[in-house]
Amino acid sequence: MQANGHASSTSDPARRRRVFSSLWPVLCCLLYAPCVTYSEWYIDELFAVLRNEDARGETSLTQVFSNDFWGNPLWGQSWTHKSYRPLAVLSFAWQFRFLGEELFRPQPLRTFNAAIHAGNSLLVWLLLRRLGLRNWASLASCLFAAHPVHVENIVYLVGRADVLATTGWLLAALAHLEVRRRWQDKNYLPKLSAVLLVLLCSLLAVAACLCKEMGLTLLVFTAGLELVSCKPGGRRLATGAISLAVLALTSFILLAVARFAVTQGSSAVFGYVDTPVQYHESFWVRSWSYLFQHSYYGKLLIFPGDLSWDYSFDALPVLRATWRDLRVLSVCTAYLSLFALISKGLANSRRMLLGLQVVVIPFVPASNLFFKVGVTIGERLLYPCTVGAALVLAALGQSFEKRHGRAWPRRLAVALLGVYLWRCGERVWQWRSSEALYVADALSWPTSVKTRHQLGTVLHQQGRYEEALLEFNASLTILDDNALTDHCIAQIYIETARYPLALERFEKILRGHGVGFSPFNLWMLYVDYGFTLVALGRFEEAIPALEKGLSRNAAVPHGQNALGYAFASLNQLQEAQDVLARGLEYDPENPVLWSNLAVVWMVAGAFQQAAQGLEKALTIEPENRVVIHNVMVLKGAAQSGYLTESPKLDLFFSRN
Structure with a gap:
C-alpha cells in the first residue's frame, strides 16, 4: 500500500509538470487573439471564400471535387490555378452552414484558424515528447506557435489549407510513432500491420493532399520516418522497416499520378508581376534566382525580419549578374548549412535528421524545381516546415546539453522566442486593416509592385485621390508596363472629371501588353475607355468599345447608360x-x-x-x-x- 501511495505521489508532480509544459505553446497562441475581431475581407479572400459558391456551400459535393480552390472548373476551357483543395473549401462550406448567411463573417473563420493552430502547437509538443525530446518540447513548440510567418496562415483565410494539411502530417506522425514503439518492443514488424499502417498513412496523405498539395509528401516523410526511427540491433525489424518504406513510396507514386490526372498536370499560367523569374530567357538566371528564393525561405524560417503579404516584382530582383551578384553568397550559405546539418544528423542525431526531412520534404512543392507555383515567396507555405525547424532545434539543443552540460543554447532559444513573440504580435497588429497592412509592407518593401498598387487601391476607395495617385505612380515607376495600375489611375481621372488625362492612360494601355487584364476582367477596360470617349463627345469611337466591353459583361449600368447616351447623341x-x-x-x-x-x-x-x-x-x-x-x-x-x-x-x- 505504501509503495502504491509513493508511486502516486511521485507521478502527480510529473503529470502536473507535463500539463504545465503543454500550456506554454497554447498561451503563445493568444498572440493571434486580436485577429478574431478583424472584420475586413483581405485580398483573395473575396474570391476564395466570400464569392466562391463552393466555399459558401451552394454547390454539390461533385462540383466541389471537380473545381479548384477558387471555384473554377479543373476541366474545360476556363483558366484554373491547379490548386486542388476541396477539403479546405468544404471547411468553409461547413462553417457557412453552421453559422448561416448572417454570421458568415471573417471573425469566426479566423477564430477557427487560430483554434486549429493552437491544436497543431499541442501536437508538435506531443510529437517532440514522443521522439524523446522532452527537455526541449515546451520551448520548441512555443517557437512553432509564435513563429511570425504563421500570421498569414491564421489571419489570411487562404492560409487555412496549409494549417489543415499540417494537422494531417502531425496525426500521421504520432500514430506511426506509437505503432513503431510497440513493434520495437517485440523486435518484429508484422506484415499485415505494416500494410495497415501504410494504408492509414495513405488515407491521411489523401486527406492532407485534399487540403493542400504538399500533403501528398506525407508518404515520403513516412518512408523517411521508418528508416530514421529504426534502431540498430533488430535485423528483422530493420528489414520490415525497409519494406514498409518501399510500400510508402510506392503509394506516394500512385497517389501522385492520380492527383496529376485529376488536375490534368500542374502547369498553370501566372502573371509576370507575381512570378517574374519564370519569364526570364536565361536558364542560369532562372536557376540562381530560384536558389536565392530558397535561401530567403531559409532566412524566414530561422530569423524572419520584415514580412510581406506578397513578394511581387521587384521586391526580390532576379539574379541577373549570377556570380557577380553578392546574393549568391546567401545561396551558398543556405545550402552549405543544410548539408552540414544533414551530415551531423547522419553521424549522430537521427532525430535531427528527421526534423530536416520535415523541413525539406514539404518545401519541395513550393521550390519551383518540379513545377511553378503562383507566388515568388509565400510565407504561408512555410507552415509545415516550421514543424521540422522546431524538431531540429530541439534535437540540437538537447544533444548539446547532454554532451556539454551547458545551458546557453536554451538561453539563446528563449531570446529567439522573445523576438518571435514581439514580431508575431507586431505582424498581427499590422493585419488589422488593409491600409495598415499595405502601409507597413510598402515601408518595408518599397519596390513591390503589388504592394504599392494595393495601397493605392485602398486610398482610392477612401476617396483620397491624390494620395492614391502617388502610390499608383510609384508602382508604375517600378514596372511601367502594368495596365491594371494605369486603369486605376484612369478611373481616378474619370471620377474627378479629368477626361483628357484618362484618355491618355487608356491609349497607353492599348499600346502595351495589357498586363493585369485577362478574359475575366477585360470588360472593365473597354467599358471605361468607351465611357471616357462619351464624356469627351467622341460618340462614334465610343460605341464599338462599349459594345465590346458590355458583350463580355452586360451587368454594368454606367456602361449601358454611356452607350445609350452615345446612341441618343447620334x-x-x-x-x-x-x-x-x-x-x-x-x-x-x-x-x-x-x-x-x-x-x-x-x-x-x-x-x-x-x-x-x-x-x-x-x-x-x-x-x-x-x-x-x-x-x-x-x-x-x-x-x-x-x-x-x-x-x-x-x-x-x-x-x-
Missing part, C-alpha cells in the same frame, strides 16, 4: 431606348438611367412616357439638377406641343 433613338432599358434591368432605381430614357422619349415625341420616366427619376433623387431641368423642358413642351429647349443627357460612373 439620334439613334431606338438603339438608345433599348440600351437604357437594359441598363434599368441591372439598376432599376437609377435616376440617371430613368432621366436619359425620358429624354429619348421626349425627343421621339412620346411625352406621356417621358413624364412617367421623369416622375420615377424625381422619386428616386428629387434634388437632381439635370432631372429638374428635364422636367421643366417637358412642361414647356407640353404647353407648346414641341420642344422649345433641349433636354440634357447625363452620365454617372460606378467604380468596378
